[in-house]
Amino acid sequence: MDKIVGYGPILIGGMGVTLAVAFLSMALATLLGGVFATLSLRGSAVLRSVTTGYTTIARGVPDLVLMLLFFFGGERAINAVRAAFGLERISVSPFVIGVLTLGFIFGAFLAETFRGAYLSVPRGQVEAAQAIGLPSHRILSRIILPQMLGLALPGFTNTWLVLLKSTAIVSIVGLQDMVGLADKAGKATREPFVFMLAVILFFLALTAVSGHALHRLERRHRVGV
Amino acid sequence: MRIDLISENADLFVTGISMTLKLTVLSLAIGMVIALPVAVLRGMRLPVIDKVLRGYIFAFRGTPMLVQTYLIYYGLAQFEVVRDSVFWAVLKSPFNCALIAFSLNTAAYTAEILRGALEATPKGEIEAAEAIGLSPLQVLRRITIPGAFRRALPQYGNEVILMLHGSTVASVITIQDILGAGRTLNGKYYLAYEGLVTAALLYLALTFLIAAAFGLGGRKWLAHLRPAATR
Numbered sequence: 001m002d003k004i005v006g007y008g009p010i011l012i013g014g015m016g017v018t019l020a021v022a023f024l025s026m027a028l029a030t031l032l033g034g035v036f037a038t039l040s041l042r043g044s045a046v047l048r049s050v051t052t053g054y055t056t057i058a059r060g061v062p063d064l065v066l067m068l069l070f071f072f073g074g075e076r077a078i079n080a081v082r083a084a085f086g087l088e089r090i091s092v093s094p095f096v097i098g099v100l101t102l103g104f105i106f107g108a109f110l111a112e113t114f115r116g117a118y119l120s121v122p123r124g125q126v127e128a129a130q131a132i133g134l135p136s137h138r139i140l141s142r143i144i145l146p147q148m149l150g151l152a153l154p155g156f157t158n159t160w161l162v163l164l165k166s167t168a169i170v171s172i173v174g175l176q177d178m179v180g181l182a183d184k185a186g187k188a189t190r191e192p193f194v195f196m197l198a199v200i201l202f203f204l205a206l207t208a209v210s211g212h213a214l215h216r217l218e219r220r221h222r223v224g225v
Numbered sequence: 226m227r228i229d230l231i232s233e234n235a236d237l238f239v240t241g242i243s244m245t246l247k248l249t250v251l252s253l254a255i256g257m258v259i260a261l262p263v264a265v266l267r268g269m270r271l272p273v274i275d276k277v278l279r280g281y282i283f284a285f286r287g288t289p290m291l292v293q294t295y296l297i298y299y300g301l302a303q304f305e306v307v308r309d310s311v312f313w314a315v316l317k318s319p320f321n322c323a324l325i326a327f328s329l330n331t332a333a334y335t336a337e338i339l340r341g342a343l344e345a346t347p348k349g350e351i352e353a354a355e356a357i358g359l360s361p362l363q364v365l366r367r368i369t370i371p372g373a374f375r376r377a378l379p380q381y382g383n384e385v386i387l388m389l390h391g392s393t394v395a396s397v398i399t400i401q402d403i404l405g406a407g408r409t410l411n412g413k414y415y416l417a418y419e420g421l422v423t424a425a426l427l428y429l430a431l432t433f434l435i436a437a438a439f440g441l442g443g444r445k446w447l448a449h450l451r452p453a454a455t456r
Contacts, residue, residue: 060432061425062390064397065404069421076417168289172397179292186299193300200288200296207287 003189004198007181011195014181015202021098021167021177026160028103033110040115051111058108064169067101071173098170106163113155117148150221157214164206178202227416231423234410238423241406245431248392248402251324253385256331263332264339264373265365278336285333290391293330298322298398319398327395331388338380342373375446382439386432393428403427 004011040051058066075092082090121144129139171180182199186192231238267278285293301307301316315321346369354364396405407424410416 057425057429060429062393062404062428064393065407065421065425065428068404068408069418069425072411072417072421165287165289168291171291179289179295183295183299191303193296193303196292196296196300199292200284203288203292204284 003191004185004194007185007189007195010181010185011178011198014176014178017095017176018167018178018202019206021095021102021170021175022164024099025102025106025167026163028099029106029110029159029163032103032107033114036107036111037114037118040111041118055108055111058105063101063105063166064172066105067097067169067173070101070104071097094170094173094175097173098167098175102163102166102170105166106159109159109162110156113152113159114148116155117151118144120151121147150218153214153218153221157211157218160214161207161211164210165203168203226422227414227419230410230414230416231419234406234413237401237406237410238403238427241401241403241424242427244395244400244405245389245392245402248320248323248327248395248400249385249389252327252331252392253388255324255328256335256388259328259332260335260339261370263336264343265370267336267340268343282333282336285330286337290326290330291394291397294323294326294394294398297326319395319400323392323395323398323400327388327392330391331384334384334387335381338377338384339373341380342377343369345376346372378439378443378446382435382443385435385439389431389435390428 036051036054039047043051071092071094074097078092079089082088125143125147126139129143134142167177168179171177171183174180176184178199182195183192186195189195263278263282266274269275297316298319301322307313307316350368350372351364354368359367392402393404395402396408399405401409403424404421407420407422410420410423
């Protein structure tokens with residue numbers, strides 16, 4: 001048990017990596033979710049089918065499979081392009097691949113959330129805004145987006161909590177996040193149980209704290225609804 | 226893409242598919258056996274038991290299944306007591322460890338789905354059952370639980386798909402499931418795409434099958450919400 005103290009600073013660094021992966025991929029997922037929600041609501045038939053294809057792959061293929069495919073396939077593809085230009089081989093960063101994969105996957109979930117929230121804003125309000133002569137970008141920023149925020153929050157919270165746990169798989173492509181480091185330390189000290197238990201407590205604390213904060217935000221946004 | 230290598234090694238994927246299905250189906254079955262009593266007990270709100278069950282559900286839903294699997298597969302072997310006990314025969318196999326971790330994990334999610342469905346039982350159904358003289362246990366067995374299963378169907382379909390996807394964790398502890406087959410193929414010929422793309426397509430196909438099956442089930446059992454007694 002005392003061995004975990006010696007590994008303390010390293011594990012705290014690993015927590016930082018896990019959090020960085022989680023925040024960056026959530027930011028990317030939010031961006032992708034916004035783009036693809038807009039495409040599925042306003043895009044042409046072709047763009048709408050691109051969106052359907054994206055959501056199908058992102059939600060129908062396991063996260064670990066996609067991550068390994070992005071990692072090994074991405075490296076091969078980049079180096080094929082670089083070889084064509086006479087550049088030497090590089091290896092892709094597991095951090096970047098981790099963020100891209102998780103952003104790609106959870107973007108599809110958020111696209112659905114945002115789309116649902118948009119469609120839940122009563123149509124009459126948009127018509128009323130048009131009737132009093134608001135330009136369409138104002139309708140979006142003053143009428144639709146503020147209400148979407150509250151409507152999308154439960155889905156957003158859910159996606160964040162699932163994404164947080166999914167970050168664990170980045171350790172499989174070699175990133176030294178909390179899980180990867182604890183696995184290594186556990187094997188080195190022959191005390192894997194202690195280190196994995198520490199990881200479990202870390203995730204429980206994260207889930208509890210962020211879940212609590214987001215649910216409070218949800219309650220605030222439900223006022224008056 | 227070297228399609229020929231994929232077809233030459235088709236047997237790798239056939240064993241992979243059967244391993245993935247075995248793990249997924251067994252975990253879901255064991256998970257359901259655990260989840261139903263947990264859900265019913267949680268509905269009773271018994272003082273101490275409720276706290277324990279909530280703790281169990283929170284712990285398994287709040288942490289990654291990868292870490293849960295590591296804890297059981299690598300973690301438990303740390304203790305000499307475990308290695309010397311009769312359980313070691315079970316726990317030294319990666320398959321059993323994956324099965325234990327997956328079952329406990331899906332049971333926690335399923336228990337919450339079932340609890341929600343049990344609580345959503347219309348009051349009138351229970352009153353009617355009591356009025357015709359059914360005992361509380363009979364109400365549970367013949368009214369509440371069958372109705373809850375039906376209401377839980379769409380959400381449970383999601384959980385089945387999540388379990389299928391989650392079962393890829395098994396490949397990390399050396400089990401040759403679909404993903405394991407894909408990684409073996411890639412390793413054998415130093416490939417980047419073929420094995421993993423095949424695995425991705427197989428998982429996609431299985432996901433569609435599960436979604437279609439639950440869609441059909443929903444059409445049949447959720448068509449009109451008639452009470453279970455008149456079925």
